[in-house]
Amino acid sequence: MSLIHKLDTRSDDFRHQLTTLLAFEASEDASIEHAVTDILLDVRSRGDAAVLEYTRRFDRLKADNIEALEIPRSEWLAALDALPAAQRTALESAADRIRRYHERQLMQTWTYTEPDGTVLGQKVTALDRVGLYVPGGKAAYPSSLLMNAVPAKVAGVAEVVMVTPTPDGVRNPLVLAAAAIAGVDRAIAIGGAQAVGALAYGTASIAAVDKIVGPGNAYVAAAKRRVYGTVGIDMIAGPSEILVICDGKTPADWIAMDLFSQAEHDELAQAILLCPDAGFIAEVEAAIARLLPTMPRAEIIRTSLSNRGALILVKDLEEACAIANDIAPEHLEISTENPDRWADLIRHAGAIFLGRHSSESIGDYCAGPNHVLPTSRTARFSSPLGVYDFQKRSSLINVSPAGAQTLGRLASELAHGEGLQAHARSAEFRLDDPARPSTPD
Amino acid sequence: MSLIHKLDTRSDDFRHQLTTLLAFEASEDASIEHAVTDILLDVRSRGDAAVLEYTRRFDRLKADNIEALEIPRSEWLAALDALPAAQRTALESAADRIRRYHERQLMQTWTYTEPDGTVLGQKVTALDRVGLYVPGGKAAYPSSLLMNAVPAKVAGVAEVVMVTPTPDGVRNPLVLAAAAIAGVDRAIAIGGAQAVGALAYGTASIAAVDKIVGPGNAYVAAAKRRVYGTVGIDMIAGPSEILVICDGKTPADWIAMDLFSQAEHDELAQAILLCPDAGFIAEVEAAIARLLPTMPRAEIIRTSLSNRGALILVKDLEEACAIANDIAPEHLEISTENPDRWADLIRHAGAIFLGRHSSESIGDYCAGPNHVLPTSRTARFSSPLGVYDFQKRSSLINVSPAGAQTLGRLASELAHGEGLQAHARSAEFRLDDPARPSTPD
Numbered sequence: 002m003s004l005i006h007k008l009d010t011r012s013d014d015f016r017h018q019l020t021t022l023l024a025f026e027a028s029e030d031a032s033i034e035h036a037v038t039d040i041l042l043d044v045r046s047r048g049d050a051a052v053l054e055y056t057r058r059f060d061r062l063k064a065d066n067i068e069a070l071e072i073p074r075s076e077w078l079a080a081l082d083a084l085p086a087a088q089r090t091a092l093e094s095a096a097d098r099i100r101r102y103h104e105r106q107l108m109q110t111w112t113y114t115e116p117d118g119t120v121l122g123q124k125v126t127a128l129d130r131v132g133l134y135v136p137g138g139k140a141a142y143p144s145s146l147l148m149n150a151v152p153a154k155v156a157g158v159a160e161v162v163m164v165t166p167t168p169d170g171v172r173n174p175l176v177l178a179a180a181a182i183a184g185v186d187r188a189i190a191i192g193g194a195q196a197v198g199a200l201a202y203g204t205a206s207i208a209a210v211d212k213i214v215g216p217g218n219a220y221v222a223a224a225k226r227r228v229y230g231t232v233g234i235d236m237i238a239g240p241s242e243i244l245v246i247c248d249g250k251t252p253a254d255w256i257a258m259d260l261f262s263q264a265e266h267d268e269l270a271q272a273i274l275l276c277p278d279a280g281f282i283a284e285v286e287a288a289i290a291r292l293l294p295t296m297p298r299a300e301i302i303r304t305s306l307s308n309r310g311a312l313i314l315v316k317d318l319e320e321a322c323a324i325a326n327d328i329a330p331e332h333l334e335i336s337t338e339n340p341d342r343w344a345d346l347i348r349h350a351g352a353i354f355l356g357r358h359s360s361e362s363i364g365d366y367c368a369g370p371n372h373v374l375p376t377s378r379t380a381r382f383s384s385p386l387g388v389y390d391f392q393k394r395s396s397l398i399n400v401s402p403a404g405a406q407t408l409g410r411l412a413s414e415l416a417h418g419e420g421l422q423a424h425a426r427s428a429e430f431r432l433d434d435p436a437r438p439s440t441p442d
Numbered sequence: 443m444s445l446i447h448k449l450d451t452r453s454d455d456f457r458h459q460l461t462t463l464l465a466f467e468a469s470e471d472a473s474i475e476h477a478v479t480d481i482l483l484d485v486r487s488r489g490d491a492a493v494l495e496y497t498r499r500f501d502r503l504k505a506d507n508i509e510a511l512e513i514p515r516s517e518w519l520a521a522l523d524a525l526p527a528a529q530r531t532a533l534e535s536a537a538d539r540i541r542r543y544h545e546r547q548l549m550q551t552w553t554y555t556e557p558d559g560t561v562l563g564q565k566v567t568a569l570d571r572v573g574l575y576v577p578g579g580k581a582a583y584p585s586s587l588l589m590n591a592v593p594a595k596v597a598g599v600a601e602v603v604m605v606t607p608t609p610d611g612v613r614n615p616l617v618l619a620a621a622a623i624a625g626v627d628r629a630i631a632i633g634g635a636q637a638v639g640a641l642a643y644g645t646a647s648i649a650a651v652d653k654i655v656g657p658g659n660a661y662v663a664a665a666k667r668r669v670y671g672t673v674g675i676d677m678i679a680g681p682s683e684i685l686v687i688c689d690g691k692t693p694a695d696w697i698a699m700d701l702f703s704q705a706e707h708d709e710l711a712q713a714i715l716l717c718p719d720a721g722f723i724a725e726v727e728a729a730i731a732r733l734l735p736t737m738p739r740a741e742i743i744r745t746s747l748s749n750r751g752a753l754i755l756v757k758d759l760e761e762a763c764a765i766a767n768d769i770a771p772e773h774l775e776i777s778t779e780n781p782d783r784w785a786d787l788i789r790h791a792g793a794i795f796l797g798r799h800s801s802e803s804i805g806d807y808c809a810g811p812n813h814v815l816p817t818s819r820t821a822r823f824s825s826p827l828g829v830y831d832f833q834k835r836s837s838l839i840n841v842s843p844a845g846a847q848t849l850g851r852l853a854s855e856l857a858h859g860e861g862l863q864a865h866a867r868s869a870e871f872r873l874d875d876p877a878r879p880s881t882p883d
Contacts (some may be wrong), residue, residue, distance in 0.1 A: 396826050
């Protein structure tokens with residue numbers, strides 16, 4: 002098994018090789034689907050009692066009521082106070098930068114008035130209540146909590162309710178500290194499909210939310226899919242991806258480590274380099290071989306790179322950009338001179354990192370933009386998580402008496418054309434001379 | 443069976459009555475799900491051949507290739523030329539107004555530069571290619587085509603591909619004329635799950651799209667749900683709803699006809715009036731009884747009103763607004779004096795119609811805002827269809843060499859905290875003095 006695939010766009014079967022490399026089919030596990038369906042039905046009908054029962058069974062946590070599973074704010078604040086100073090400063094600085102960036106995404110209500118006095122517009126409001134799922138154990142990342150909770154609070158969501166499983170009662174102090182910094186309003190030590198059900202349907206102790214966001218395991222993902230429609234959800238994320246376009250003049254070690262930083266997430270993560278310089282590709286390959294044994298997560302990186310990673314020799318940077326648009330990667334690094342020139346050619350990517358100093362990891366933690374990004378080519382039609390995911394719009398239509406004369410005749414004509422006579426008459430009733438509804442020819 | 447339910451918020455079981463009235467569970471038909479799964483798999487593996495076979499079977503249309511199912515632009519233009527002048531003018535005026543309103547929704551790329559030279563921003567791009575489903579037969583509404591296609595073209599979508607079933611080869615000239623006005627790029631006479639599959643996966647003759655929008659029957663809805671993730675989709679709509687808040691001073695006939703205009707859509711549509719004036723409610727009830735027999739779609743209206751409609755006596759308009767927020771209606775009419783005062787209290791609604799002259803039907807056809815709106819309480823977390831559904835965002839991150847020193851140290855600190863050492867080192871490599879990565883305390 003090679004360290005990493007090597008492809009060349011000039012080879013005859015390049016397209017086929019690339020398609021094979023990119024192929025990823027999210028598997029659907031019937032046993033998970035069934036288990037989740039049952040749990041959701043049970044939580045919907047029995048509420049708190051069902052949530053407590055599943056928490057006893059799956060997390061080995063005995064509680065007589067939901068109140069006993071509340072994680073009090075005093076505990077978050079204690080966790081925050083107990084952080085080493087450098088870590089606390091880093092978390093707070095990251096939260097500040099994330100907040101400042103996201104404030105620029107805030108949408109505002111607008112209206113405009115037409116000459117006849119008719120007012121049209123769009124009213125923007127925040128969601129009332131949002132549920133934030135935070136995984137337990139090793140997958141609990143404080144940075145991920147910030148990236149989900151801060152935009153919701155910037156949007157003006159009145160109540161952000163965090164749920165997080167705490168198997169055997171073990172709570173993650175770093176996550177609790179991040180909750181305090183992000184402005185989370187309530188935290189409950191429940192997880193799995195039962196937590197998703199409680200948030201979606203509401204129980205006696207847990208008010209139903211309007212949207213559920215945040216990462217989770219296969220059960221959580223299946224539960225979120227099932228409650229979609231009753232509540233909003235964020236995207237279900239696929240494996241993480243990085244695509245690096247390099248002109249061959251960035252230190253090879255930097256590029257190798259950037260590929261590692263994606264590959265270390267999990268065995269299915271995908272790290273790909275596009276470069277027109279065969280000599281540089283050889284340097285990166287050598288750097289990978291040299292640096293890999295020094296990495297604590299070497300085995301995950303090795304599996305990820307050898308199964309799904311690639312160093313691809315391209316004709317030129319124009320071709321690299323065209324391939325990037327086909328791949329529509331979650332993360333795209335443009336590690337070149339004049340990166341703006343190439344960024345202008347990019348139509349589809351979750352986040353674009355420009356220039357040799359923009360490592361993806363800086364964006365993951367503290368640059369400011371969100372690290373919850375569209376994966377698996379969905380950047381063709383979707384966006385990073387943002388404040389806009391926690392706001393929604395209502396159309397505003399105030400037709401003046403004068404406007405009702407002209408617009409009413411239009412509506413009447415079109416409604417008759419579609420055979421919807423009540424629509425037509427509802428407009429005609431507002432005419433000053435309802436006997437003559439038609440637009441004169 | 444009564445003409446329409448009558449409720450009073452002062453009655454003890456009002457909450458229960460309201461909940462019962464609003465209850466609607468979208469049924470999932472296992473036979474439809476299975477049929478759709480099979481058709482999609484078949485289209486995915488056999489492409490055009492499968493599409494042609496299902497079109498023969500379901501639409502009784504024999505075609506040797508997809509080209510024979512193309513509806514040429516000359517035919518759309520002929521349909522447009524053949525329209526009566528009043529109808530053509532009405533369609534064109536409606537399209538113009540829809541376009542002007544939606545142009546205000548266009549998002550723009552933005553960036554900002556920090557003192558150390560780091561540039562952050564958000565790049566906005568249009569989707570490349572969008573599929574527009576247009577139902578065949580009676581459910582084919584030209585207004586609906588405008589509402590779906592115009593925002594896509596305003597967003598800058600390069601190619602809008604319309605698919606529409608034409609059983610026995612019968613094409614709807616009004617829809618073709620609307621396609622010409624809206625700027626649709628291509629039209630193909632295919633429908634059902636096979637059309638959704640062709641758009642999502644692509645075939646030899648039909649390029650894969652990035653998003654599929656537009657209404658359809660249960661097969662189309664099931665197919666859209668299944669391909670979601672491969673492509674984007676719009677919301678799957680539930681039954682249409684109107685909620686009218688009236689102070690009792692609008693002519694009762696107007697309000698009765700506004701309720702009819704929603705009820706005439708189908709038997710499951712929901713029309714509700716909230717009013718603090720019992721005398722006015724009696725007038726509206728009398729108007730309903732008097733006007734109903736005059737309506738061509740009287741039977742649909744009668745069933746809708748008697749099963750799902752209601753006249754609700756409220757204490758005052760504040761209470762009416764609170765109930766409206768609970769219902770989060772698709773359409774909300776505020777038919778009162780000073781409607782802005784009450785609109786300020788509304789947090790959740792698809793579209794808000796203000797004042798006595800703003801009939802919903804004017805909004806449905808020609809006011810300008812979109813008539814594709816969130817139903818079934820989803821206005822709590824979602825928005826009307828808009829230009830923003832055809833644009834997406836990419837984060838822009840250009841970290842300056844100076845920024846990489848401060849941000850790199852932050853990222854390194856946080857990455858070590860999460861046990862992701864490749865993330866940390868990728869940032870540390872960019873430090874001028876990589877030997878001292880830590881933030882000094």
